[in-house]
Amino acid sequence: MHGAGNDFVMIDTISQRIKLRPRDIRRIADRRRGVGCDQVLLVEPPGQPEADFRYRIFNADGSEAGQCGNGARCFARFVRHRRLTHLTTMVVEAGSSLMTLRLRENHEVEVDMGAPLFTPADIPFRRAETAPEYELTAAGETLRVGVLSMGNPHAVLRVNDVNDGSLERLGEAIRSHEDFPEETNAGFLEVVDRTHVRLRVFERGVGETEACGSGACAAVVYGRRMGWLDDRVTVELTGGKLHIQWQGDDSSVLMTGPTAISFEGTIRL
Template structure:
């Protein structure tokens, strides 16, 4: 069949977005891998599906597939692109859009044509809910990796994140430690791995090795997780600029009991049709 799509990105984190309201298609893992393939397909970090809601309390269902074909709970940069897509395609005229994800409901607020703010919900710290194998909840945890003892933060932003503070992200061992920690047995559903450099109380540099996708140019939930971890540890203030390889995101968190908000750019790259 022929499938229409739009290629988009948020701070360099790129997506294939598919409208499954005006066209019919049942996603298959092998098709997701083909769409994400940068040589034989369209090429992207994740595939985003726009589906009709199955609840009267939301406007759309938002599904996310990684480049390896696995379906995941949440994607913050994708959520911003999702909001712009449904407005560009005139699927809604709303500026505040509620979407159901596998990780819960997100509220997307369109600020202008190119910038969207996302209410990412409250971070989750209980190890069993991340999920992460730890005896008790803590601000940081020891993690043994290849014979060395690391100190990490662990939390969920709708999907699991491990955070490591490093002196310089340019020399951080993202390519070597990233895939090992991603599949560490203490994270039974695998994990996104963030390497964060605290520049000042309001500025962080971040690289993220994403579960099922490898290192990406930006990760919205990863930026939220890094900001939350830094605020918890007292390194950061409650509003932070996170500089990722693909661009900047603004993250705000007022502390326990409050949602995390993320604001950042969206861009349309091209539209097309592919036979699958």
């Protein structure tokens, strides 16, 4: 499946028993020797009584991720497609948090991503105090970045043009910066106007992806805090468009976007 070009292998572990090792994840994600994907998502029974499902996200390098907005949308459509639920609104566990997913028309899904976290220790980010943006030295440059968590860490840099050829080098430098003990997702934000932005994201454990749902949320939150954006923003990514809403303060971030089923099959591990 994919959500705006961010592609996933979805595996139902409710109707079948399976245990995947990191090397199995890497093989599945390999675009030449496996199926090929940005992340592998597992559908599991819930551990909390208020949840309908639990899902786990693994990056292409085998590491486990904490959150994935595009994956959450695909998750909602997948469990309906596989007849694992009749619900159109469901609550799922993702790491230690709960998310509400709502199926809309034309295979779109709205995800309640929860409230962003700004305290450095919660991100995690090696700074003593919370600020709207921080100074970061990366790839020999001094940058001003917004840093927050949407269930996973994000560092967002405003740029004039997301097609700038230097962004790949900067993305790698920010992603692996020593001030992020668990690495971070590096986003590059181009503000077109108050309701429209362009975005590129270099995800930890994956590299650049065609779309990043949590990255789109983080970019809009940063832009709102800096006074650049309204509370409803269309985020244009390489693979498509996402619609983000955030009222500010402690309110949840709502993300709506497309889902698509590419193909179904089996693999022997």
